[in-house]
Amino acid sequence: MSDAVIIASDLRKQFDNFVAVDGIDFEVRPGESFGFLGPNGAGKTSTMRMIGCVSPITSGSLTVFGLDPNVDGSEIRSRMGVVPQSDQLDPELTVAENLLIYGRYFDISRSECRRRTVELLDFVQLSDRANDQVDPLSGGMKRRLTIARSLINEPELLLLDEPTTGLDPQARHVLWDRLYRLKQRGVTLVLTTHYMDEAEQLCDRLVVMDEGRIAAEGSPRNLIDRYSTREVLELRFAIGENDANAATLEGIGERCELLPDRILIYDDDGEEALGEVHRRGVDPVASLVRRSSLEDVFLRLTGRALVD
């Protein structure tokens, strides 16, 4: 018997004649932070909604806490927290009331809701906004409030759908820091993202999703090792000169990707590859040697860039 928090096997979700999730298998273990990485429309949100018991599965099997979402939806939902993509805060209530009433939906007593509200507002650094309306809050504050709300029932499992999409870099770092603390407390995190840096920051393990299927699975480091080289050389040329130069560059590095705006050369030693480029008399407008990231993994697996 597995102690996994979530087990999905051959999980499918179909809407009319559109297949959103096309037979995926994965397991999420207690205390780990697990990511679904993929572009818009890859089936990440559909998968999250099925885990969150707000979307019936079409076929295959899914258990959460060892329970069947179809039968024990309420029970499962009572033990998890959900941070939806569009915060969905209650605009008719204040910041503190948003947490209070949310706790009441879980049948938590009023006094306990009040105690947790104070604690959580402190945790997400919103104590001074407790009695304000929700609408004037910044995007980052709303997101933090949504995370506080999802924690009111002290969940064992937290689902985060694109937690930092649309936030500025500073707000993202604050959020990552809070999520990291939750992870340290032993909360299992499941998140979707189309940001590579986010996946690398937060996920112990992730699956790369594309068109409803899982293209690869592993830790960020492991995926990079498997599907990319240690370093990448990026070359930029004047407009229209990409193709001509690509021919000359052939054979340099392990692999080469021709993108609309630049050429990527995959090689364990980027500087060495750059030297070879110069030796062949090619003179790019700009060049950059960097470490491989999940972006490269995605490009390798799907032939497409992740965020355009």
Place this chain on the structure above:
Amino acid sequence: MTSRAIALRIVPVELLAARRPQRMVERSVMFYRHAWLILVSGFFEPLLYLLSVQVGFSSLIGEVTYDGVSYDYAEFVAPALMAAAAMNGAIFDATGNVFEKLRHSKLYDTVLATPMTASDVALGEIMGAVTRGSLYSIAFVITMWAMGLVGSPLIVLAVPACVLIGFAFASVGMAFTTYMRSWSDLEYINAVTLPLLLFSATFYPLSAYGGWSWIVYFSPLYHGVVIVRGCNLGVLEWSMLGNMAVLLGLSWVGLRFTARRIDGLLLT
């Protein structure tokens, strides 16, 4: 297992799935605590109705014959307006307000991510509309009493009667709301409630409709009017159980529909 299956057949499924509908009411109370002006504004409608009756109609009309007995016109029409106010309040609450939460603020999506169910949302929001409506019904009775329009102490029974009217119209209204695409669809509500107000034996007895009186039976509001009017005139009849049954049936159908629609719309 079998006994549960049988229970599911007998007891309405939607009511079984509702565990904590009162949380939706709790949320509304929280909202009205700082939007009390909206709550108070609802008290003016009955006041205006009653003033128009007191000042206008009754001075012109005087007496009306109902069930063979002659009554003061104001005593006759005031309870009908009370029933109509219960209808309007409930429908208003269950359409515009619910539409906003269903389509725009996504409140119900948020609620359904918790242990709450679609039935909790449906029953809870209808209960909220009914609770608010009962406050106005009580105010209506007090105003009637202050204006000397109360004909019988049985008028206190008009309050629960209006709860029933409110429940019927709120649940049907909310079911309609789940089909609304935009705010302009609210026009349909007016297109239904205005004829109901005018042709539910509200302003004159059923006998005045002559050969067309059978049509009036199809108006749910008529069945409410009969009960509330009976309360004010101090005449309770067994046939009122039939009127109640119509309103109960409507409540039941509306509630069932609403829960199912919310499930189908949001839990996809």
